[in-house]
Amino acid sequence: MLLLEDYNTRVVVLGVMALGAAAGVVGTFLLLRKRALTADALSHATLPGIAIAFMVVVAFGGSGKSMLGLLLGAFVFGCIGVLSILAIRHTTRLKDDAAIGIVLSVFFGLGLCLLKIASEMPSGSAAGLQGFIFGKAASMVASDAMMMLGVAVGIILVTGTLRKEFTLLCFDEKFSITQGWPVLTLDVVLMGMVTVVTVIALQSVGLVLAVAMLIIPAASARYWARNITSMLIVSALIGCLSGWLGATMSALIPRMPTGPIIVLVCGFWFVCSFIFGRNNGIIVSQIVRVQLNRRVAMQHLLRAMWETFEREKERSIPVETIVSMRSWNHSFVVRQLKRAKRRGHVTKREDNLWILTEEGSVEANRIVRNHRLWEVYLINYADIAPSHVDRDADMIEHVLGIDMVQKLEKLLQSARNLQSPHPIGVDVKT
C-alpha cells in the first residue's frame, strides 16, 4: 500500500483509519439521534480538561506528556460539557441551540486561558497541548495508534451488540420507553462512546474538527444505505477511507495539516454522495421528478382525449382541440402525442387527426375513472365544492394505487345518493 514503508506514516495512517471506522459507526447513531452539534460542544469542552490534566500531572512531578492522563481529563470535561447542556436546556427557557453555543464557547475560552497558564509552568512543556486544538497527527506514536485501534474494535463490538437497541432509541424513543428498554442507560452509553471517539480524535484531527469525523461519514452513508446495518458499514468504510486518504495526502504533499485534510476528504465524499447518492441524491431526485412530471403529462393528455371523445362523440381529434383543453402550448402537446404514439396509446391518421388506440382507450378509461372516483370522494367526504374538485382531483389521480381505487369503489358502493359531476362508470369497451 501507498507509503506504508515509512514507519511513522504507517502508525499515523493505521490510527486514523481506526478512528475513521469508529467515528463512522458511532456517528451513524449520533446523526439519527439529531445530536450532531451536541458532539461539537462536547469536543470543545474537552480543552479545559486537557489543560487541567496537564497541570495536575506536572504538579505531581510527571512529564505532562502522559497521553492517558490527558485523555482522562478530556473525557471528564467532555462529560461535564454534555451534562451542562442538559442542565441548561431543562432548567431554563433557553433551547438546545443556545445551550450548545454557551457550553461550547465558554468551555473553549476557559481551556484557552488554562493552556496559556500551563505554558508558563516551570517544569514540563505545554507546547504539545496546542496540537490538540487543530490536531497534530505527526506526534502520534505506536502506542497511540494501538490504543485507537483497541478503542475502535471495542466501539464496533459494543455497537454491534446494541445495534437493535440503539436503532429503536433513534427512531422511536417513546416506543422503546413503553417497551421497557433502559432508555437513559442506552443514551448514556451512546454519548459515552461519542466522548471516547472525540477524545481519541483529538490527537489527529483536533477538537475543533472532531465533530466532522462523527457526522460527515454518517451523513454521506445515508445517501447510499437503505437500512441501518448497511448504513453502519458504509459510514465506517467512508470514515476509514477518508482517514487513509487524508493521512497519506498530508504525508505526500508539503504543508498539509492532517486533520483539516481528512475533514476535506470527508467533505468530498459528502458532496459526491449528495449529488450522486441513490436515496435523495440530487440527480436521483431530479430523475424521479422528471419521470413523475412526464407520467402526469401523459395521463393528462390521455384524459383530455377521452373527455373530448366523450363530449363530441368523435374518435378522431385534431391537435388544436387537445391544446384548448388545458393551459398547454402547441409544441408541448405534439411532443406528448409523439411519446404516446411510441407507447402505442395513440395513432395519427392520414388527415392529421389523432385517435386513441385500443390500448390507449383502456389506459385513458382507467385514468378518467380514477379522476372521477376521487372527485366523488372529495365532494361527499371532504366537503369540497363540486366546482373545485376537478383541480384537487387532478393532483391526486396520478398517485392512486390499485388498492386505493378498490377501497374507493367499495366505499362509494356502500354509500348511496352520492353526487358526481360526471358519469363514473365509463364503459371500457367503447
Add this chain to the structure above:
Amino acid sequence: MNWTEIDTWIVIIGSLCAAGCAVPGTILVLRRMSLMGDAISHTVLPGIAIAFLVTGSRDPTAMLIGAVVIGLITAFLVQAIQTLGKVEIGASMGIVFTVLFAFGLVLMRQAIDHVDIDPDCVLNGAIEFAWFDQAPDGWGIPRGAYVNGVMLIANLFFMLLFYKEFKITAFDPTLAKSQGIQPSFMHYMLMTMTAATAVAAFETVGSILVVAMFIVPPATAYLLTDRYGVLIILALVLAVASAGLGHLSAITVPTWFGYSGTTTAGAMAVAAGVLFFIAWMISPNQGLISRILRNVETRAHVLREDVLGLLWRIEERNQGMLQSNDLPQLFGVTSIKVRHALRRLLKQGAVQVTESSWTLTSEGRRRATTLVRSHRLWEVYLEQHYPQDTHQLHHAASRLEHVTTEAMKSELGDAEVDPHGSPVPGDEPIEE
C-alpha cells in the same frame, strides 16, 4: 496589578467588540439560530484567507467582503443541504462549517510563509496587541477600536431601522409573513450582519470565541427580562461587563498563583459564562435558586394553611388540644418545618399557645374557615362533575383548597354538606 493605558484600550476594544456581537446575537438567540452564529463565525476564517490570497494584503475592505460572502454562502449551503439533501439542520451546519473551516486552515497553512495571520490569532485573537496597531490619525486611537466601534454603530443602526421587523420575525415568523415582512430577506440580512460582525471581531477575540460574544450575553439577558427592548440593552451591558471583567481577571487571577497572566479573549468568554451562571442561578423570575426558593415558600405556605385547617377541624369535633409533637407524623414532614410553620403563624397572630397546646385566634379561625369552606365545596364540586371515590375527593380537594381564587369561589357556588356529611362552614366568620 499594574493598570496602564494599554489595559484601558484593551477593555474599550473588548467592550466595543462584545457589544457589537451582542446586537445580532439577541436575534440569533431568540430565533433559536445561535448555532448559525457559530457556523458563520467559523467560516470567517476561509473568507479572510481567500481575501488575503487574492489581494495579497490585509486590506480590511477585502477581508470584510470575503468573510461576508463566505458567511452568506455558509447560510445558503446549510439551507440547501437541509432541504435538498434532507439532512437535519444541526448536521447540515456541522458539515458545512467543519469543511469550510478545514479549508480555511489548509489555505492558511499553504500561505503561511507570506501571511502574518498566525494560527494563534485564530484562537486567541490579538486584543493584547491591538494598542500597538495605531490608526493613522495621530490621536493614539488603535485601529481595533475604530473597526469594532464602526461595527457596533452599524449594527445598532440596522437594529433601530428594522426594530419592528426583527422583533416580529424573532417572536412570530408566521405573523411576520402575514404582515408582508419578507422572512428570507430578514434572514439573509441577519446573516450578513452576523458575518460582518464576526470578521470585525476576528482580530479581537479570534475565530471561535466570537461565538461566546454572540450568544452568551444575549442568552443571559433573556433569562433576566421578557421585553425585547430591555433585552437588547441588558445584552449590551452584559457584553461590556464581560469584556471588563474578562480583562481584569485575565491579568489578576493568574498572578494569585504565581503566573503572569492569561489570554484576554478566553477570559472574556469565561467572564460571560460566569455572568450567565449567576443569572441562571439567581435571576428573579427564571433563576434556578429563585425558583427553588419560591417552591419552598409555597410548600411552607401550604403547610401553614394545613395546620390552620387541622386546628379548625379539632375545634369542630371537640377533640381537645393539639400537641405540636403530633404534627410531623400527621403531615409527613420534618419537625423543623412544623416548628417553623407554627412560629410564623404565631407571629401572624393566627394561633396562640398555652402549655404547648395550640389553639386558633379569631384571625386564625377566619382564615381556617375560608380554607375548610373551599375544601368542602371543592369536594362537592368534584363529586358532581367528576364522580369518583370519596377518598380520592379528599386528596384532590386538599390540593385545590390552597389555590382557590375569588373567581373560582363564585364558580363553586354553595352547599350545606360535603360528600362525607360534614357541614360546609358559612362564608362569614363564625362568631365566638
